Amino acid sequence: MCRHLAYLGPEVALGRLLDEPEHSLVRQSWAPRRQRYGTVNADGFGVGWYAPGDPVPARYRRAGPVWGDLTFTDLARVVRSGAVLAAVRDATLPGADGEAAAAPFASGPWLFSHNGAVRDHPDSVAGLAAALPPRELLQLAARTDSALVWALVLHRLRQGDDLGTALAEAVREVSSAAPGSRLNLLLTDGTAIAATAWGDSLWYLSDPPGGRAVVASEPYDDDPRWCEVPDRTLLTATRTRVALTPLKETTP
Numbered sequence: 001m002c003r004h005l006a007y008l009g010p011e012v013a014l015g016r017l018l019d020e021p022e023h024s025l026v027r028q029s030w031a032p033r034r035q036r037y038g039t040v041n042a043d044g045f046g047v048g049w050y051a052p053g054d055p056v057p058a059r060y061r062r063a064g065p066v067w068g069d070l071t072f073t074d075l076a077r078v079v080r081s082g083a084v085l086a087a088v089r090d091a092t093l094p095g096a097d098g099e100a101a102a103a104p105f106a107s108g109p110w111l112f113s114h115n116g117a118v119r120d121h122p123d124s125v126a127g128l129a130a131a132l133p134p135r136e137l138l139q140l141a142a143r144t145d146s147a148l149v150w151a152l153v154l155h156r157l158r159q160g161d162d163l164g165t166a167l168a169e170a171v172r173e174v175s176s177a178a179p180g181s182r183l184n185l186l187l188t189d190g191t192a193i194a195a196t197a198w199g200d201s202l203w204y205l206s207d208p209p210g211g212r213a214v215v216a217s218e219p220y221d222d223d224p225r226w227c228e229v230p231d232r233t234l235l236t237a238t239r240t241r242v243a244l245t246p247l248k249e250t251t252p
Contacts, residue, residue, distance in 0.1 A: 009212030044102035116182030163194035
């Protein structure tokens, strides 16, 4: 259910990162190699990127498949960034939210994506939604499970949690309320990345001498330095280091 990628490193054209590699995120929209659920990611896509000196990222999102968007091809050829988060979407359920449901979700300096599904949404997590401040609940980006997970993460970020804690606690809450959910989450503020492996594939490529870190649902090339993240793990990364922390199972 979706593929996503986050990058920190030297400035690079979006196309070189997202389209040119042999097994790029664009190719993963129709031919993923390691996707465990679903086969085609054609229900929308998005990319967010940071410009030098501006902590608030720009976004480009659409409701259709990335391979049919010629504007994205042009944009990706000329836009360069040293911090990127992008995703291609396979919708959990049919819906009318369109572009609003496509990751990355954004607020302030943060970009977020969810690969997976919340089991029995929305009934299973109604209590979590009700516990959010009314203003935040009314500002849900879409009516999807991913938008609610983002609201839970964003609430914690606004309360002062760091990236890793915000993701880990959201996974704890949702997995407790909806056991069996798949919660591969990806978050960046343009200087660091946090991600969870919880029910689907997650990989990382770390190149400290080059000041580069990539975290992705699956490798976009056959570089032997790609490492798979064990399931039930929190990953945190900067341009020079990657840390893995086991996440404990929760019980309802």
